[in-house]
Amino acid sequence: MLKIKNLFITTLLLSSQLFFAQYTDVINSNRPGETMSAYAVGKSVIQGEIGVYGIKEKHDLLDYDASGFGTDLTVRYGAFLEQLEFVLDLQYQMENFDTPYTSYKKNNFRQTVLGAKYLVYDPYKNYEPTANIYSYKANHSFNWHQLIPAVSVFAGANFVGADNPYSFSPESSISPKVMLITQNLFGGGKWVFVTNFIADYITTDYPSYGYVLTLTHGFNDKWSGFIENQGYKSDFYSDAILRGGAAYLLNSNMQIDASISTNFKDTPSILYGGVGFSWRYDGWYKEKQEMTFKKDKKSKKKETEENIDYQEQERKRKAKYE
DSSP, X not given: OOBTTTTTHHHHTTSGGGGTOSOOSSXXXXXXXXOOOSSOOOBTOEEEEEEEEEEEEEETTTTEEEEEEEEEEEEEEEOSSTTEEEEEEEEEEEEEEEOSSOEEEEEEEEEEXXXXXXXXXXXXXXXXXXXXXXXXXXXXXXXXXXXXXXXXXXXXXXXXXXXXXXXXXXXXXXXXXXXXXXXXXXXXXXXXXXXXXXXXXXXXXXXXXEEEEEEEEEOSSSEEEEEEEEEEEOSSOOEEEEEEEEEEEEETTEEEEEEXXXXXXXXXXXXXXXXXXXXXXXXXXXXXXXXXXXHHHHHHHHHHHHHXXXXXXXXXXXXXXX
């Protein structure tokens, strides 16, 4: 779910506001790709990202065809710190399988993950690019600072119920999931490159290790497109997937998206496509910002009044001796 993290976080992450806060003026969604962005939604901001998809599989070795659909939901909430975000990630899938001898159905939660992400390093915090007033070339040359990525870590747990047909074990289980996330901005924020390095189901008999690489381009204030490569490997299942799609910004708090994915093997071959919607509520964040602004304004006004009063007292004191 590339999740428009890329879409408009692209331009917005360069704004001065983001040097000190995770909140952006425009929604920062992880849809429609599979990478998780390095940046959080912002303290007290809640965001939902939901999608539906259709899937078609064909396994040449096991001689079966499958088709079905699924839905995925991600809920993100920023709490305690600007750099901290809590994440609930759910995926439910239903499929019909046909073989030369029989047909059967499979449906259950394919993924249930609960965890938290923390921004360890932001290369744009306290960074102010300097302009060279004597050189046009110097001001328009490649900014090497762009090569320094934002870095986040994610830690959470997989929850798997008993007799889940998408699990490698009939037993219920809880297992760790950890992730290293990096994110770079290029071309004045028009390009975003995100990487996720993942260790999943770590304590089980079939731990999985993988990566997701996503490159997103913002075409204008409304449209963005992405291309993505995902790979994962375990003794239970391994694959490499190529994914592409686009996202469109409806307003500052809403986004729609579409994507298509395929792999490069026939055990099984996979093709699936989907559409999604992202929405956030940032009212609590704005209320806090307004309260802070009013408090600062009131404090400055009081300070000014106290300073004027002090000056008046000084004039009266000196007048006694003149």
